[in-house]
Amino acid sequence: MSTVIVDYGAGNLHSARKAFERMAAEAGRAGSVRVSARPEDVARADRLVLPGDGAFPACRDALLSVPGLLPAIVEAVTRRAVPFMGICIGMQLLASRGLEHRETAGLGWIPGEVVRIAPSDPRLKVPHMGWNDLVIDRPHPVLAGIATGAHAYFVHSFHFRLADPAHRLAHVDYGGEITAIVGRDNLVGVQFHPEKSQATGLRIIAGFLAWRP
Amino acid sequence: MLKTRLIPCLDVADGRVVKGVNFVNLRDAGDPVEAARAYDAAGADELCFLDIHATHENRGTMYDLVSRTAEACYIPLAVGGGVRSPEDVRALLLAGADKVSFNSAAVADPDVVARSADRFGSQCIIVAIDARTVAPGRWEIFTHGGRRATGIDAVAFARTVAARGAGEILLTSMDRDGTKAGYNIPLVRAVVDAVDIPVIASGGVGTLDHLVEGVTLGGAAAVLAASIFHFGTFTIGEAKQHMARAGIPMRL
Numbered sequence: 001m002s003t004v005i006v007d008y009g010a011g012n013l014h015s016a017r018k019a020f021e022r023m024a025a026e027a028g029r030a031g032s033v034r035v036s037a038r039p040e041d042v043a044r045a046d047r048l049v050l051p052g053d054g055a056f057p058a059c060r061d062a063l064l065s066v067p068g069l070l071p072a073i074v075e076a077v078t079r080r081a082v083p084f085m086g087i088c089i090g091m092q093l094l095a096s097r098g099l100e101h102r103e104t105a106g107l108g109w110i111p112g113e114v115v116r117i118a119p120s121d122p123r124l125k126v127p128h129m130g131w132n133d134l135v136i137d138r139p140h141p142v143l144a145g146i147a148t149g150a151h152a153y154f155v156h157s158f159h160f161r162l163a164d165p166a167h168r169l170a171h172v173d174y175g176g177e178i179t180a181i182v183g184r185d186n187l188v189g190v191q192f193h194p195e196k197s198q199a200t201g202l203r204i205i206a207g208f209l210a211w212r213p
Numbered sequence: 214m215l216k217t218r219l220i221p222c223l224d225v226a227d228g229r230v231v232k233g234v235n236f237v238n239l240r241d242a243g244d245p246v247e248a249a250r251a252y253d254a255a256g257a258d259e260l261c262f263l264d265i266h267a268t269h270e271n272r273g274t275m276y277d278l279v280s281r282t283a284e285a286c287y288i289p290l291a292v293g294g295g296v297r298s299p300e301d302v303r304a305l306l307l308a309g310a311d312k313v314s315f316n317s318a319a320v321a322d323p324d325v326v327a328r329s330a331d332r333f334g335s336q337c338i339i340v341a342i343d344a345r346t347v348a349p350g351r352w353e354i355f356t357h358g359g360r361r362a363t364g365i366d367a368v369a370f371a372r373t374v375a376a377r378g379a380g381e382i383l384l385t386s387m388d389r390d391g392t393k394a395g396y397n398i399p400l401v402r403a404v405v406d407a408v409d410i411p412v413i414a415s416g417g418v419g420t421l422d423h424l425v426e427g428v429t430l431g432g433a434a435a436v437l438a439a440s441i442f443h444f445g446t447f448t449i450g451e452a453k454q455h456m457a458r459a460g461i462p463m464r465l
Contacts, residue, residue: 014309018284054334124215125411125434127336127380131216131258131464151216151464153289155336155380173214196311198253198287 001029003209004045006090007037008062008069016051016087019195023206039068046082047209048073052089056098056114056158059089060106077109081186085142085208091182091189092160100158110184111163117156119175127157132172132192134180134200140169142188142207143181150200152180152192160191186213216464217428218258218435219453220413221442223248225294226266228274230443246281252442253286255449258464260290261314261383261437265358267295276308283309293341293383299329306333314339314383317356320363323373330378339413340374341383342367344400352400359387367400368407375408382408383437386416393419393440401431413437421447421455428461 003020007013013035020033034041042048050073052059063070076082086094095106098114106114117126131151136143154172160179162168169188170181182189188208194201224231229243249260262282264275272295279292292305293314302313319326319340330338343359344352344367352367371382384404386397394417401414411434414427418438427436441447457463 014280014283014307015287015311019287053336054332123432125409127410128215129336129381129411130218130434133214133216133464154215155289157335193289196287196289201287 001032002045003033003047003049004041005033005035005049005051006042006069006073007035008059008066009037013051015193015195016049019202019205020049020209023202023209027206027209029209037066037069039066039072042069042072042076045076048076048082048084049087050084050090050093051087052093054089056089056092056100056106057102057104060093060098060104063093077186081213083208083211083213084187086187086189087195088156088191088193091191092158094182094187094189095160096163098158109187110160110167110182110189112161112167114158115161117159117174117178121175124175127155128159128174128178129155132174132178132180134170134172136170137168140181140183140188141211142183142204143169144207144210145203146200146207152190152194152197152200154178154180154192156191160189214462216258216462217433217456218413219424219449219456219463220259220261220291220435220437221252221257221449222261222263222415222437222439223443224263224265224439225275225278226264227271228278231265245278246285248443249282249290250285252449253288256453256464257288257449259288259435260286262290262292262294264292264294272304276304279305279308279310291339291383293339298325299332302329302333302338306337310337312337312339312381314341316341316343319374320354320356320365320370323370323377326374326379327377330380335378335380335410338379339381339383340379341385342371342404343385343387344397345387346397346400350399350403352403355387359390368403371404371408375410379410381411381413383413383415389417390415391440392417395419395423396427396431396433396436398426398430401427401433405432411435421452424452425456425459425461428456429459
């Protein structure tokens, strides 16, 4: 039993690692979380977490720059159907394409595109930074115990505009609706940072670690 | 709806909290990690560490402190003081900081903001601006703890660093810092109106109404305070309740 947090050089994994380690330990699986960029570790993982901070093209390029890493992720997700969680840009990479800086292809596992946030109220600043309250659109095992109104910590300037609303599990309001959680088959993605969202975030991590799609 | 953030700031020197933190039965009031853990439990929305004696010799102490804090807290941690280069940003991010704040180095060379934002993303780059009133409606940036005038207009500089990719501005009024007379509202308003990125108001909080004014009059996206929390004058919970009663959206 191992959860691999994919370390492809796109952001600070310290907090994510600590949060996943803590919740794995609470579930009686201490020591089951690894941070790795090795394709062989991904090949053996039974759960994958793809984090990501920064810009969409930079994260995608970083993911492609590790030889064998992306094929190993694709094999794990599509052939072995291991539970997968994308965080922030790691969630956005699930999209068909991103439009940050330039048009960049995403993994294409959840149809849609990643576009700049354009709040209807011009006084609202971008990035969307801080605590926003989730509106749950549809129940999901990963969201066990999470109700509409729970707060999560967001920091992003682009958001995932889904082609199919059925893939939206939760959203927040920021001068318009912003996709907060996506899900499909063995995939989930969160736009916010669960590792920085106190009890709500830890509960979602626990829900992911317990999830059997 | 996005909530207004309340951010306690801890001044740190050589790995210890300066002046101590006087609340909630800390075993060691001088340990920043303990203080951070208590603020996390109390409902702080974010934490700020400011290394006030940053030197090359004591950077290791700060990295260790940031690392231990990141292990104990599940809210965002911003770290500033002595940050000069993208390499400093990287070291702090790797230690566990979520955001890193430039101050004097950005004044000396605003391009360091662009180089850092390009590499790590705007979301983790704060520019701290220390401003002093030089004429009605005019504020100048002072560096080195407010001792050195730069001749640079604070509002124009805020625009400059926002255009260079800063994700947030931490705006401290040097006129008000330590006075408990309230934020410098015209300064906050002027910077908020000048940039499209979030502005954190800082300097001068003495009462809970000051926190409210920073948001309702100043337009700040977040309010920062230090001594009213450290000395136990008010708790984080009291402050957030007070702001919520004034109609400000808060995470309670």
